[in-house]
Amino acid sequence: MRLIPKEIESLWTLFTAPTIWALHFLVCYITAAIYCAKAGAAPFSFEAMRLALGTVTVAALAGIALSAFLAWRQWGFGSGDPPHDEPTRKDRMLFQGFATLLLSGLSFVAVLFVSVPLVFIGTCQP
Amino acid sequence: MTDAARPEPSTEERKSQEAELRAVWRTPSGWRYWTSVNNTEIGLWYGGAAFFFRLFAGVLALLVRVQLAVPDNDFLSAETFNQAFTLHGTVMMFLFAVPIFEAVAIFLLPSMLGARELPFPRLSAFGFWSFTLGGVFVCGSIFFGAAPNTGWFMYPPLATDKEYSGIGADIWLLGLSFIEVASIAAAVELIVGIMKCRAPGMRVNMMPLFAWYLLIVAGMILFAFPPLIAGDILFEMERMFDWPFFDAARGGDPLLWQHLFWIFGHPEVYIIFLPAIALMAMIVPTFAQRPIVGYSWIVLAAVGTGFLSFGLWVHHMFTTGLPQISLAFFSAASEAVAIPTGVQIFVFIATMLAGRVIFSVPMLFGAGGLAIFIIGGLTGVMVALVPFDWQAHDTYFIVAHLHYVLIGGMLFPVVAGIYYYYPLLNARKLSDRLGKAAFWLMFVGFNVAFFPMHLAGLRGMPRRVFTYPAGVGWDWFNLISTIGAFVFASGVAVVVIDVLRPKLRQPKGEQNPWNAGTLEWISEPEEKWGVRSIPIITSRYPIWDQPGINDDIKAGRYYLPDAKDGARETLVTSVLDAEPVQCLRVGGTSVLTIVAAFSLGGVFIALTFHWWITTAICAVVTLAAIVAWLWTGTAAIPREEMRDVGLGKTLPLYMSGPQSVGWWAMFITMAGDGTAYASLMFGYFFYWTIHDDFTAGHAGPGMLWPLVAAGLFTLAWLAMLLARWVNGKDRPGLTRLSLLVSLFLTLAAGCSGLAGPYLTGMEPTAHVYPAIVWVVALWTVVHGGVGIVMQLYCLAGSLAGRMDARHDIDLRNVVLYWHFLVVTAVTSFSVLGLFPVLR
Numbered sequence: 001m002r003l004i005p006k007e008i009e010s011l012w013t014l015f016t017a018p019t020i021w022a023l024h025f026l027v028c029y030i031t032a033a034i035y036c037a038k039a040g041a042a043p044f045s046f047e048a049m050r051l052a053l054g055t056v057t058v059a060a061l062a063g064i065a066l067s068a069f070l071a072w073r074q075w076g077f078g079s080g081d082p083p084h085d086e087p088t089r090k091d092r093m094l095f096q097g098f099a100t101l102l103l104s105g106l107s108f109v110a111v112l113f114v115s116v117p118l119v120f121i122g123t124c125q126p
Numbered sequence: 127m128t129d130a131a132r133p134e135p136s137t138e139e140r141k142s143q144e145a146e147l148r149a150v151w152r153t154p155s156g157w158r159y160w161t162s163v164n165n166t167e168i169g170l171w172y173g174g175a176a177f178f179f180r181l182f183a184g185v186l187a188l189l190v191r192v193q194l195a196v197p198d199n200d201f202l203s204a205e206t207f208n209q210a211f212t213l214h215g216t217v218m219m220f221l222f223a224v225p226i227f228e229a230v231a232i233f234l235l236p237s238m239l240g241a242r243e244l245p246f247p248r249l250s251a252f253g254f255w256s257f258t259l260g261g262v263f264v265c266g267s268i269f270f271g272a273a274p275n276t277g278w279f280m281y282p283p284l285a286t287d288k289e290y291s292g293i294g295a296d297i298w299l300l301g302l303s304f305i306e307v308a309s310i311a312a313a314v315e316l317i318v319g320i321m322k323c324r325a326p327g328m329r330v331n332m333m334p335l336f337a338w339y340l341l342i343v344a345g346m347i348l349f350a351f352p353p354l355i356a357g358d359i360l361f362e363m364e365r366m367f368d369w370p371f372f373d374a375a376r377g378g379d380p381l382l383w384q385h386l387f388w389i390f391g392h393p394e395v396y397i398i399f400l401p402a403i404a405l406m407a408m409i410v411p412t413f414a415q416r417p418i419v420g421y422s423w424i425v426l427a428a429v430g431t432g433f434l435s436f437g438l439w440v441h442h443m444f445t446t447g448l449p450q451i452s453l454a455f456f457s458a459a460s461e462a463v464a465i466p467t468g469v470q471i472f473v474f475i476a477t478m479l480a481g482r483v484i485f486s487v488p489m490l491f492g493a494g495g496l497a498i499f500i501i502g503g504l505t506g507v508m509v510a511l512v513p514f515d516w517q518a519h520d521t522y523f524i525v526a527h528l529h530y531v532l533i534g535g536m537l538f539p540v541v542a543g544i545y546y547y548y549p550l551l552n553a554r555k556l557s558d559r560l561g562k563a564a565f566w567l568m569f570v571g572f573n574v575a576f577f578p579m580h581l582a583g584l585r586g587m588p589r590r591v592f593t594y595p596a597g598v599g600w601d602w603f604n605l606i607s608t609i610g611a612f613v614f615a616s617g618v619a620v621v622v623i624d625v626l627r628p629k630l631r632q633p634k635g636e637q638n639p640w641n642a643g644t645l646e647w648i649s650e651p652e653e654k655w656g657v658r659s660i661p662i663i664t665s666r667y668p669i670w671d672q673p674g675i676n677d678d679i680k681a682g683r684y685y686l687p688d689a690k691d692g693a694r695e696t697l698v699t700s701v702l703d704a705e706p707v708q709c710l711r712v713g714g715t716s717v718l719t720i721v722a723a724f725s726l727g728g729v730f731i732a733l734t735f736h737w738w739i740t741t742a743i744c745a746v747v748t749l750a751a752i753v754a755w756l757w758t759g760t761a762a763i764p765r766e767e768m769r770d771v772g773l774g775k776t777l778p779l780y781m782s783g784p785q786s787v788g789w790w791a792m793f794i795t796m797a798g799d800g801t802a803y804a805s806l807m808f809g810y811f812f813y814w815t816i817h818d819d820f821t822a823g824h825a826g827p828g829m830l831w832p833l834v835a836a837g838l839f840t841l842a843w844l845a846m847l848l849a850r851w852v853n854g855k856d857r858p859g860l861t862r863l864s865l866l867v868s869l870f871l872t873l874a875a876g877c878s879g880l881a882g883p884y885l886t887g888m889e890p891t892a893h894v895y896p897a898i899v900w901v902v903a904l905w906t907v908v909h910g911g912v913g914i915v916m917q918l919y920c921l922a923g924s925l926a927g928r929m930d931a932r933h934d935i936d937l938r939n940v941v942l943y944w945h946f947l948v949v950t951a952v953t954s955f956s957v958l959g960l961f962p963v964l965r
Contacts, residue, residue: 095331117454
């Protein structure tokens with residue numbers, strides 16, 4: 001089994017990192033919403049939930065980092081500069097790699113943004 | 127292929143090809159003109175209708191402003207005022223902002239992508255007629271004093287109160303549901319068109335940025351509109367049959383509506399904004415006379431904004447008492463979306479700096495719009511902060527913010543687009559002088575009207591009050607705003623005059639007056655064929671970088687220079703590298719789309735007035751029209767399998783499964799349908815979270831019948847897989863048998879699905895738990911019913927000789943539907959049967 005997936009040629013790889021952001025966002029929101037709506041019913045504390053969501057955040061960041069690495073590889077590890085506008089399959093791949101890399105960067109930052117409340121907010125309703 | 131290798135058609139050959147093409151793409155004359163489905167006509171009508179609705183809503187806004195000009199005014203009654211501002215917001219959002227981009231896209235995309243047509247022209251026509259009818263219905267209501275009057279987001283319990291809201295709320299719910307159908311139709315059309323119908327060589331790194339934006343926006347529509355449709359269903363069930371989804375006394379919760387509305391409503395802002403920015407991404411390079419700087423960054427911004435915009439909806443609900451940690455997640459995401467939005471603006475600035483900017487009217491509107499939008503964006507960053515929002519919520523500060531965002535981010539760029547693209551309509555430019563006058567009137571008027579609203583809002587003036595007492599510090603601000611509104615309106619009037627004034631005396635200009643680089647500028651306003659021949663693209667700006675491309679296209683030196691078989695044809699190419707894979711025949715002029723749209727409109731309108739029999743008749747006509755449309759216009763078996771498309775290439779005419787555009791359309795539609803379903807299930811679990819016991823002691827549907835239903839749906843799905851498999855082995859008898867077996871299994875599955883709630887006597891008006899169980903069960907069973915219609919259609923196709931082992935488009939698409947259906951059914955009935963026991 002190979003550790004790093006083979007290169008895939010598809011339009012969908014572009015959306016990997018933002019999809020991870022979306023899943024991370026949903027997990028954070030839904031977990032917190034249910035925990036707070038069912039206050040007291042959960043067998044674990046708010047602290048424990050924060051820790052769990054922190055772990056999810058680390059996993060999401062790792063996933064995005066992997067997506068960024070794959071994108072970087074598709075971009076030829078930065079061997080060519082944009083704009084990648086030649087009418088060739090190679091330039092199309094480089095463009096996809098570069099755009100995916102940029103999106104991975106944005107998604108990484110966005111996941112960090114969303115995880116900030118986990119650091120600073122310690123209760124459902126102060 | 128090199129230029130030298132291209133064959134040179136003789137003059138006579140060329141003439142006869144042109145005659146063929148002209149005959150095939152001809153727009154009918156007389157009353158039949160309105161049966162046209164050609165993208166240029168539909169785009170123009172769509173845009174015209176949307177612009178008309180926009181003017182109507184603008185007049186409503188002026189009435190509102192007159193009423194608010196001075197304190198204690200009695201120009202409008204409170205009731206008329208409520209109807210006026212509700213309709214103003216509703217019309218601007220649903221009848222102008224979204225449809226105008228669909229219009230522009232339908233008009234421009236084919237020529238921009240180098241295609242003859244989008245893949246489903248009749249669907250565009252259907253969307254247009256649905257939109258127009260729905261729009262007239264919603265707008266007309268105010269003349270009968272029956273317009274919706276509870277604000278454009280229709281919050282219950284105010285909007286569910288029949289005594290207060292009258293029939294207006296039903297008109298809103300049903301009229302707009304109908305228009306949402308049109309939007310989803312447009313989304314399907316645009317996604318498939320952009321992915322599959324680009325000119326050969328137009329790889330994903332060569333796509334015009336407009337197409338990138340539109341692809342993202344169409345995707346957003348698929349995930350944003352369905353939650354609203356789900357919300358509309360719940361809302362209308364409450365109004366029509368008293369099912370208490372939003373009635374707190376019987377376990378419902380008005381907040382569910384707010385969630386569903388804003389899951390739609392916030393992405394909607396970006397659905398409006400991105401296409402307008404897409405226009406700027408076409409205009410800025412032209413007037414900087416250089417390619418855009420940072421193409422990939424624009425793609426980043428479009429995709430990034432598309433995703434992040436779905437994580438913002440609760441920032442409209444900061445004052446509803448949700449847990450603060452939830453608010454903080456949405457606040458953080460709302461700040462994050464500023465990053466991709468900012469990237470686009472910097473890309474434009476960089477392009478302008480790198481080029482040599484020609485300041486013309488479109489650039490004026492574009493730059494002015496961006497300046498306004500940036501102010502709106504900055505106040506957006508302010509209201510995305512929870513503590514500030516608690517102060518500003520529901521004040522005129524918000525009114526100012528949203529108008530800065532929408533008018534700067536959408537209206538100004540659209541006017542820029544009108545000035546820029548007008549020559550494509552009739553080969554003449556609009557007036558520079560009038561354009562400049564209009565710009566300054568609009569720009570100054572806008573700021574005079576809306577800037578003081580920030581201050582009025584900070585001084586505590588609430589939204590939606592029909593009047594206010596003198597001396598509370600709001601008087602001057604309101605008077606200034608009203609004066610500004612009229613200055614702004616006079617600017618809009620100048621634009622309208624400029625567009626409508628006769629230009630016969632003005633000489634026809636050149637084809638590409640701005641010296642733009644993108645392909646839409648090769649289209650000829652007099653010809654209906656889109657492109658004379660479908661070119662091979664090797665640049666992002668073909669007109670700049672491929673010398674002679676215009677002449678080569680017009681001389682028919684590229685693909686599909688003829689219409690030998692008398693059919694409307696365009697090329698289908700592969701998603702990533704745009705290699706030609708199929709010659710697609712698209713639907714032509716038809717009255718069926720109008721019949722389908724009007725009868726579907728009849729269903730919605732009759733429902734508003736509870737005319738059940740008319741509803742049923744209209745529904746039957748709709749079904750008949752749609753079946754006739756599919757039967758006569760799609761998946762016909764061609765006389766010959768292959769078509770010589772020119773340049774030595776022969777392509778198949780018929781492709782099924784994931785190769786076919788129809789399969790993609792089904793997939794995309796079902797993705798939207800799945801989102802609506804997910805929204806209903808969100809409702810189910812939402813009620814579970816807010817109550818200690820969400821059944822409130824009411825009997826559930828039991829375990830037996832729901833699980834039987836899930837099992838039968840699964841068997842029916844397996845029978846469909848079998849039908850597809852035996853059809854592939856060319857066994858028509860067995861195919862029909864499997865279809866029939868599946869049909870009966872589906873019938874049985876539907877009955878058992880309803881048996882659960884029925885036999886246990888669940889009373890949907892008693893409490894929200896039985897109501898939500900019934901809705902989920904009904905949704906699933908109705909989808910089973912649609913599945914049965916599809917099975918019958920395939921059976922008929924098989925018996926009529928329209929379907930065999932190789933020609934199986936219909937069957938493959940129906941099986942795809944069934945994949946979605948079986949997931950829906952198993953989820954629904956497992957949850958209904960097991961969740962009350964397991965929780």
